[in-house]
Amino acid sequence: MPQGRTRRAVTAAVEAGRALGLxxxxxxxxxxxxxxxxxxxxxxxxxxxxVVLTASVLPERQAARQQRELDVVAWLDAQGVPVVPPSPLVPRYPVRRDGFPMTFWELADVADDHQAYHGVDVSYAAQLHAALARYPGELPFLAPFNDGLPDMLTELDGVEVLTAGDIDRARGEYEALRRILADAETFARTFPDASVQPIQGDGPSHNVIRTKSGIRFSDFEDVSRGPIEWDLAMLGTAAIDQYESTASQLALRAVDREVLRVMDYARRLQFVGCLTLIPQLPLLAQGLATALDEWRATPSFS
Known part of the structure; x- marks a missing residue:
């Protein structure tokens, strides 16, 4: 990671914390x-x-995204859901300092065996969905797909590993998927029996922190309203079966396999868009190379 960017972010965070009275x-x-x-x-x-954004880079949209996350996580915490909550020592709103947008959270009592992105079984996602279904606030529809991805796709021409055919396919798939996923009403016309609800938005069974008091959910930056299948995209048959076993006990609907197929395509396309982020985050290159091969090996969406 660029060390200069990290140093500037740390300085901005320290100064912002002091300005808030810490x-x-x-x-x-x-x-x-x-x-x-x-x-x-x-x-x-x-x-x-x-510092590396998969959503819009416009400051006002960044702030709205961060505020949604703070509001949802604070609500979940009040319901007794195990999350890493916003810090009660500062006001619950995002702060921008020296160009860096930031939010403030409680320090978790991280367990010795915690590893970043080391997930838990997908039954945890079903438990989270059951709690999120009751969230009363307004949320955008499938923000990870509709906010940020369009901007990344406009920048694909600068990605050396992509051919002209790849770029045409990616943009064509986005337009085809958007005819289904642009908003809740459009989605409902295609899938009238597939309900939508608040979802975590970015693989909830992998966005957890192992603490000394147990598993806590974290990173709700992409919290949205959408089909639960978005949170299950590309997990595979065994994980889906495991999810449904828990979901049935919690009175959640079964996974719609056709919706899941569409979400798999949308999620793969998001990975293609993330190729534009490699100059900012070089460690993405290896993992995204595998994702690109899988996308190329999959028939184009129709």
Whole structure:
């Protein structure tokens, strides 16, 4: 990761914390991939600063996205759902400092065996969906697909590993998928029996933190309204069967296999769009090369 960017993000977080009234002696980086996560020592407060964005880069849209996350996670925490909640020591809204948007969270009591992106079984996603289904606030429809991906697809011409045919296919698939996924009403016309609800938006069974008190959900940046199949995309048959076993106990609907097929296509296309982020985050290159091969080996969406 670019060290200069990380240093600037840490400095911005420390200064923002002090401006909010926190006594901050130093910032310690806990994680640095898509976001720089900074412990504002000695306070039990963590600043999360997104630096590689899969959503819109417009400041007002970044702020709206972050506010949705804060609101949803605070609500889940109040319902007793195990999450890493917003910090109660600062106001619950995003802050922008020196060009960096950031939010503030409680410091989790991370367990010794925690590993970033090391997921849990998908039954946890069903439990989260059951809780999210009751969320009363307004949310956009499938924000990961409709906000950010269009911008990334306009930048595909600068991606050296893509052929002209790849780029034409990607943009054509987006237009075909958008005819189904542009909004809730459009989706309902295609899939009238597939309900939509609040969803985590980015693989909830992988966005967890192992703490000394148990598993906690984290990273709700892509929280949206949509079909539960988006959160299950590309997990495979065994995981879907496991999800449905738990979902049936929680009175959640069964997974719609045709909706899942569409979500798989949309998620693969999101990975293709993420190729534009490699200059900002070079470690993406290896994983996305595999995703690109899988996308090329899959028939074009129709």
């Amino acid at each position: 006594r901050v002696e130093r910032g310690t980086v806990l994680h640095d991939v898509f976001s720089v996560v900074v412990h504002l020592e000695p306070q039990p407060v963590v600043a999360r600063i997104p």
